[in-house]
Amino acid sequence: MQATGYFPPGVTQFVRFLGDEIRVQPGRANVMLRCVSGSALVITISMALQVPFLAVSLIAVFLVTQSNVVMTRLVGLVFIIGVTLAVGIAILVIKLTYDYPLLRILLSAAVFLFSVYMMRVAKIGAAFFLVGIVVIYFQSFVDLTDNAEALVRLALWIWVAVSYAIAITLLINTLCLPVEPMQQLQDGMLGQLATVDAGLAYLERGARAVGVPDARQVQSGILMLQRLLQFSMMRDADYRTHQGFHLALVTTVSRLHAATADLPESTAEIPAGVPSALRAACERLGHAIRTGGRFTVPERLTNVADELMPGALQQMRDALLAFASRSAAPESSETKREKGRFLVPDAFSNPVYVQFALKTLLATMAGYFFYLATDWQGIHTIMLTSLIVAQPSLGASSRRAVLRIGGAALGSVSALAMVVWVVPRIDGIVGLLLMSLPVIAVGAWVSAGSERTSYAGTQLMFTFAIVLLEQFGPVTDLTGIRDRMVGILxxxxxxxxxxxxxxxxxxxxxxxxxxxxxxxxxxxxxRQPGDAVTPTALWAELGDCEAMAARVALEPGWQMGEGQHEGFQHYVQTILAQTREIFLAADAFDAERRAQPIGDSRAHGAAMTGAETAGALLEGYASDLTDRPEAVRAPAPVPPDLLATDLGIDHEGPLTDAARRAYQRLTVRATRLIGQVQTLPSWRVHQADTGTVE
Incomplete structure (x- = not known):
C-alpha cells in the first residue's frame, strides 16, 4: 500500500499541491538570491541610518524583483511613479482638510474610490494601487497625533523608504545578478531543441522515442518562448528591429518541440537517414541560436524525399526549411505598431469597474470605522486588507484572502519563535541578519513561484518584518503579532x-x-487550417481558460449550491484537460494531412472527412455548452464504417506500400482525433441530490 493511502484524498492532494509549488524551477534560485541580497543591504542601511518603515522597504524589494531585468525596471518605474503620486496626494489631502475630520474622510474616500477604479481600467494600475494604500493607511497616522508637521515628515519618510529600496533593487538586478530575457529565451530554445534531439536519437537507433513532451509541456513551452520574446523586444533594440526574424525563430523551435510529441511509434515507416538529417539540422539551428550566425539546412535534409514521410517528421522538415528561407532576408526596419491605450476599451461603458470600486470603498470604510470605534491601533491592517484582498473576481479575491491569512500566520509564527528564542541572544547587525535572512529567503522562494501561491511568500516576509524589524532595537512585545492577525482576519x-x-x-x-x-x-x-487562428493563440487561450478555472474553483460555493459548485469545477477541469489532448491530436492530424501527396484526391477527401467530422462534433458540443449547459452530452459516437469507408485506401485503385502506410497513418491520426473529441464529458446535475457530474 502506498504511503498516501493512509491519508484522506484531500490531504494527499494538498501535499502534492505544495510539493509542486515549492519544487525547484529554472531561475527560481536566482530570484531568491536577488531578493535576499537586496533585503540584506536594505536592512543594513535602514538600521545604520535609522530609516523608518523598514518593512515597507523590504516589500518594495520583493515586489520590484522580477524574473528578468526588463520586468524589474518596468515595475520599479511604475512603483516610483505610484509612491511619488501617493505621497503627494496624501500631503495635499492633509493640507486641505487637517482641521476638518469629516471633510478629510470624505476627500480621502473620493481619492481612494478613484484609485481603485483606475486599478481596474489603467495599464499602470499598480501605481494607483499604491495611491489607494498610502491614502487609506495614512488615516491611521492622522488619528494618532495633532502635529501636522509630524504627519508630513511621516509621509516623506514613506517616500524615502520605498524609493531608496527600489534604487538598491534596480542596482543589484542590473549589476550583481542580472538575468537578461534574451539569455532566458536562448536557454529556453536550446532546452526544447535538446528534447527534440533526444527524441530523434531514439528513432535514429531504430527504437521508439521515449521521454517526449506531453500536451501540458508543449503548451507551457510555447507560451514561455512567446512571453520571453516579448520581454526581449522590450529590452533589446535588435530584437525590436528584427522582430519578424526572431518571431520566426521562436515559432520554428515551438513547431519542432510540438512535433516531438507526435513522433511515429514504428520506425519501419521512416525513410532511411531522415532522423539523422533532422538531428544535424537541429544541431545547426542550436549553433545559430548560440552564436547569432546564419542558419542553413544540411543538403541531405533538402534532398530527402518528403512524400509519404510520417507527419511529425514532415512537420519538422517543413519548419526548418521555412525558417532557412525566412532567415535569408530578415527585416531591416522596425514594424510600426499602434500604441496601446492607457485605459481599457470599455473603461467608461462597463459598470463593473465602478461597482468594484464602490464595493472596495465600502469594505475599507467599514474596517476604518470599526478601527475608530474600538480605538485599537494595532488592527490598522484591517483597512489595508480590504484593498489588498479586492480582486476582479470572487475566486481571485478568495485566493488572495487565503494567501494573505496563510502567509501572515506563517510570518507570525516565525516572528514569535524568534522573539522567544533568538532575539535575547543577539546584540548586533550581524545577528540580526543571521536571524532575518533565512526567513526572508523562504519568503522569497515562495514568492518566486507560481501565481497561485507567490503572494503568500511576500506576506510571510512582510508580517515577519513588521513585527521584528520596525524598531531600532530588540523586540519584546508580542501584542503586535496578535493585533496584526486580528486586523487581517x-x-x-x-x-x-x-x-x-x-x-x-x-x-x-x-x-x-x-x-x-x-x-x-x-x-x-x-476545417480551414490556413484561415483560422494560429496554434500559438489557441494554446494561449487555453492557458487563460485554465487560469480562470483555478479562480472559479475558489469562488464561494453557496451561490449555486455546494454540491453543484464542486461538480461544475470537476466538469470544467475535465473539459480543459481533454481539450489539451485534443489540441495535441489536432496538431498530429494536421501534420499528417500536410504530409500527404499534393494533388491526391484520395488524401484530400480523407483529410476533409476527418476534419469535418471532428469539427462538427466540436461545434455541436460548443453550441450545447453555450445554449443549454444543463443538457450537454458527450459527442455522439461516429459509426465505425464511416471511417472505414471514407478514410479507406482500396476504393481508388492499387497503391504502393509506402502510399498505403501514409494513408493508414492519416486514418490513425483522424481516428485518434475523433476519439479524443468523443471523450469530452457530459453534464447532468441531479436535481434531488447534492449534484454530480456524469
Missing part, C-alpha cells in the same frame, strides 16, 4: 462578505462561454 471577513453580497463578479458563466469559444476556434482551425 477582520479585513478578510468584511471584504469577502461585501464582494460576495454586492454585485458579485462570479466567473463561472463567463468561463463556460469562453471554453465554448475556444472549442469553436479549434473546430474552425480543423
Amino acid at each position: 477582520l479585513g478578510v471577513l468584511i471584504s469577502v462578505v461585501v464582494h460576495a453580497s454586492l454585485w458579485p463578479e462570479a466567473e463561472g458563466e463567463a468561463l463556460r462561454q469562453r471554453v465554448a469559444r475556444l472549442l469553436r476556434s479549434l473546430a474552425a482551425r480543423l
Whole structure:
C-alpha cells in the first residue's frame, strides 16, 4: 500500500499541491538570491541610518524583483511613479482638510474610490494601487497625533523608504545578478531543441522515442518562448528591429518541440537517414541560436524525399526549411505598431469597474470605522486588507484572502519563535541578519513561484518584518503579532462578505462561454487550417481558460449550491484537460494531412472527412455548452464504417506500400482525433441530490 493511502484524498492532494509549488524551477534560485541580497543591504542601511518603515522597504524589494531585468525596471518605474503620486496626494489631502475630520474622510474616500477604479481600467494600475494604500493607511497616522508637521515628515519618510529600496533593487538586478530575457529565451530554445534531439536519437537507433513532451509541456513551452520574446523586444533594440526574424525563430523551435510529441511509434515507416538529417539540422539551428550566425539546412535534409514521410517528421522538415528561407532576408526596419491605450476599451461603458470600486470603498470604510470605534491601533491592517484582498473576481479575491491569512500566520509564527528564542541572544547587525535572512529567503522562494501561491511568500516576509524589524532595537512585545492577525482576519471577513453580497463578479458563466469559444476556434482551425487562428493563440487561450478555472474553483460555493459548485469545477477541469489532448491530436492530424501527396484526391477527401467530422462534433458540443449547459452530452459516437469507408485506401485503385502506410497513418491520426473529441464529458446535475457530474 502506498504511503498516501493512509491519508484522506484531500490531504494527499494538498501535499502534492505544495510539493509542486515549492519544487525547484529554472531561475527560481536566482530570484531568491536577488531578493535576499537586496533585503540584506536594505536592512543594513535602514538600521545604520535609522530609516523608518523598514518593512515597507523590504516589500518594495520583493515586489520590484522580477524574473528578468526588463520586468524589474518596468515595475520599479511604475512603483516610483505610484509612491511619488501617493505621497503627494496624501500631503495635499492633509493640507486641505487637517482641521476638518469629516471633510478629510470624505476627500480621502473620493481619492481612494478613484484609485481603485483606475486599478481596474489603467495599464499602470499598480501605481494607483499604491495611491489607494498610502491614502487609506495614512488615516491611521492622522488619528494618532495633532502635529501636522509630524504627519508630513511621516509621509516623506514613506517616500524615502520605498524609493531608496527600489534604487538598491534596480542596482543589484542590473549589476550583481542580472538575468537578461534574451539569455532566458536562448536557454529556453536550446532546452526544447535538446528534447527534440533526444527524441530523434531514439528513432535514429531504430527504437521508439521515449521521454517526449506531453500536451501540458508543449503548451507551457510555447507560451514561455512567446512571453520571453516579448520581454526581449522590450529590452533589446535588435530584437525590436528584427522582430519578424526572431518571431520566426521562436515559432520554428515551438513547431519542432510540438512535433516531438507526435513522433511515429514504428520506425519501419521512416525513410532511411531522415532522423539523422533532422538531428544535424537541429544541431545547426542550436549553433545559430548560440552564436547569432546564419542558419542553413544540411543538403541531405533538402534532398530527402518528403512524400509519404510520417507527419511529425514532415512537420519538422517543413519548419526548418521555412525558417532557412525566412532567415535569408530578415527585416531591416522596425514594424510600426499602434500604441496601446492607457485605459481599457470599455473603461467608461462597463459598470463593473465602478461597482468594484464602490464595493472596495465600502469594505475599507467599514474596517476604518470599526478601527475608530474600538480605538485599537494595532488592527490598522484591517483597512489595508480590504484593498489588498479586492480582486476582479470572487475566486481571485478568495485566493488572495487565503494567501494573505496563510502567509501572515506563517510570518507570525516565525516572528514569535524568534522573539522567544533568538532575539535575547543577539546584540548586533550581524545577528540580526543571521536571524532575518533565512526567513526572508523562504519568503522569497515562495514568492518566486507560481501565481497561485507567490503572494503568500511576500506576506510571510512582510508580517515577519513588521513585527521584528520596525524598531531600532530588540523586540519584546508580542501584542503586535496578535493585533496584526486580528486586523487581517477582520479585513478578510468584511471584504469577502461585501464582494460576495454586492454585485458579485462570479466567473463561472463567463468561463463556460469562453471554453465554448475556444472549442469553436479549434473546430474552425480543423476545417480551414490556413484561415483560422494560429496554434500559438489557441494554446494561449487555453492557458487563460485554465487560469480562470483555478479562480472559479475558489469562488464561494453557496451561490449555486455546494454540491453543484464542486461538480461544475470537476466538469470544467475535465473539459480543459481533454481539450489539451485534443489540441495535441489536432496538431498530429494536421501534420499528417500536410504530409500527404499534393494533388491526391484520395488524401484530400480523407483529410476533409476527418476534419469535418471532428469539427462538427466540436461545434455541436460548443453550441450545447453555450445554449443549454444543463443538457450537454458527450459527442455522439461516429459509426465505425464511416471511417472505414471514407478514410479507406482500396476504393481508388492499387497503391504502393509506402502510399498505403501514409494513408493508414492519416486514418490513425483522424481516428485518434475523433476519439479524443468523443471523450469530452457530459453534464447532468441531479436535481434531488447534492449534484454530480456524469
